[in-house]
Amino acid sequence: MTDLQERVPPTLTRLADLLDTEGAAGTDPADAWGHPSLCEGWTVAHVVAHVTMPARLTPEQWGAEMAAAGGDFGVLSNTVAARDSALPRAELLEQLRSARLHAWQPPGGGAAGALSHAVIHSLDVTVALGVPTVAPQDAVVAVLDAVVATGGSWFGVDLSGVRLEASDADWSWGSGEPLRAPLGELVSLVSGRTLPDGRSLPRR
Known part of the structure; x- marks a missing residue:
């Protein structure tokens, strides 16, 4: 982009x-x-x-x-x-x-901040x-890349020991226990949200 x-x-x-x-x-x-x-x-x-x-x-x-x-x-x-x-x-x-x-x-x-604001809140x-x-898929990927690049510090989540894997795209990040979900749900998770099914990432 x-x-x-x-x-x-x-x-x-x-x-x-x-x-x-x-x-x-x-x-x-x-x-x-x-x-x-x-x-x-x-x-x-x-x-x-x-x-x-x-x-x-x-x-x-x-x-x-x-x-x-x-x-x-x-x-x-x-x-x-x-x-x-x-x-x-x-x-x-x-x-x-x-x-x-x-x-x-x-x-x-x-x-970057404007896009993150739009994408995360749309999700x-x-x-x-x-x-x-x-949100367009490339926009979702761009926001996801930006958040994981900080190790989750933007939203106070702990990404250590977890491997994020997209179920709807060729995207992955990290190493450790796999967490597989659609790109949009991964953005929500690394943004400190709890998914409707109860999944969330630990806080720092």
């Missing part, structure tokens, strides 16, 4: 399409929005509200939110996700598809719902 940012729009647009289409989670979009995500304590609606913050908040509003949270990004994220998950679905879907969000990069994170939704990954 020559430009990681180019994989952000299709990831977020396909996520919007999924949540705007009947059949998500095997029922209808309304039920999908209320379904638990892989982010502990968050529904799918919370995840979408979190992902779309850059499309909704001006720099001044962001600063005010951070000040109200006492400078704690975790507090800010939970507050905004809980509040803005109640916004009209059409508004959140429009923000997922917005050029402003597609061009956004996290401070200091660049295009928080799709893995939880049990539906196919919406």
